[in-house]
Amino acid sequence: KQEVTQIPAALSVPEGENLVLNCSFTDSAIYNLQWFRQDPGKGLTSLLLIQSSQREQTSGRLNASLDKSSGRSTLYIAASQPGDSATYLCAVKVGSNYQLIWGAGTKLIIKP
Amino acid sequence: KAGVTQTPRYLIKTRGQQVTLSCSPISGHRSVSWYQQTPGQGLQFLFEYFSETQRNKGNFPGRFSGRQFSNSRSEMNVSTLELGDSALYLCASSSGQSQETQYFGPGTRLLVL
Numbered sequence: 752k753q754e755v756t757q758i759p760a761a762l763s764v765p766e767g768e769n770l771v772l773n774c775s776f777t778d779s780a781i782y783n784l785q786w787f788r789q790d791p792g793k794g795l796t797s798l799l800l801i802q803s804s805q806r807e808q809t810s811g812r813l814n815a816s817l818d819k820s821s822g823r824s825t826l827y828i829a830a831s832q833p834g835d836s837a838t839y840l841c842a843v844k845v846g847s848n849y850q851l852i853w854g855a856g857t858k859l860i861i862k863p
Numbered sequence: 864k865a866g867v868t869q870t871p872r873y874l875i876k877t878r879g880q881q882v883t884l885s886c887s888p889i890s891g892h893r894s895v896s897w898y899q900q901t902p903g904q905g906l907q908f909l910f911e912y913f914s915e916t917q918r919n920k921g922n923f924p925g926r927f928s929g930r931q932f933s934n935s936r937s938e939m940n941v942s943t944l945e946l947g948d949s950a951l952y953l954c955a956s957s958s959g960q961s962q963e964t965q966y967f968g969p970g971t972r973l974l975v976l
Binding site for chain 2: 787796851853854
C-alpha cells in the first residue's frame with residue numbers, strides 16, 4: 752500500500768532564505784508526483800508535476816526533484832518571500848487509475 | 864478560461880440529513896474527481912468520473928455517492944450525515960489523460976452539527 756510522508760510538518764524561516772521541503776513514498780511504481788500549495792480555507796494550486804521518467808521540473812523560483820529508486824522528492828524554494836507562506840502538499844499518482852495518494856503537508860511560514 | 868467552480872461554498876447540516884454538492888469543471892475537461900480533506904485524515908480520494916461513468920472509487924462508505932452529467936458537471940451526495948463528515952470537499956477536473964495535472968476548485972466546507 753502506497754504511503755506518502757512529508758517532513759517537516761511545519762517550517763518557519765526568515766524571508767530571503769532558500770529552503771527544501773521533503774516528500775517520501777513507499778512504492779516506486781508511480782505515474783507521476785505533484786507538488787501543490789494550499790492557502791488557508793482555499794483549494795489547491797498545482798505547482799509542479801514530475802512524470803515518472805523525469806528527474807526534475809522547474810518553475811520560477813521552484814525546483815522539484817524526483818528519485819524513484821529511493822522514493823523521495825524534494826521541493827526547493829529559492830529566495831523565499833512572505834507570499835510563499837502556505838501549506839505544501841505532495842501527491843503521487845499510482846497505477847492506471849487517477850487516484851492521488853497525498854502526504855499530510857508541510858506548513859510553511861516565511862517571516863518578513 | 865474559467866476555473867473549477869463549486870457550490871455552495873459553505874454548508875451547515877444536522878446529523879441524519881443528506882447533502883448534495885456541485886462541481887463545474889473547466890470547459891473541455893471530462894474528468895472530475897472528488898476529495899475529502901479533514902485535519903485528522905488529510906486529503907482522501909472519494910471517486911472520479913469520466914464521461915458520465917465512475918472510473919475509480921476510494922474507500923468510503925456507500926453513503927457517499929456521485930454522478931456526472933453530459934456537460935461534465937458533477938454532483939456528490941452524502942446521505943445520513945454523521946459528525947465525522949464535517950470536512951472540506953474538493954473537486955478537481957482534468958482532461959482525463961493520465962499524465963496531466965488536476966485543477967482544483969475552492970472547495971465546499973461542510974459542517975455537520
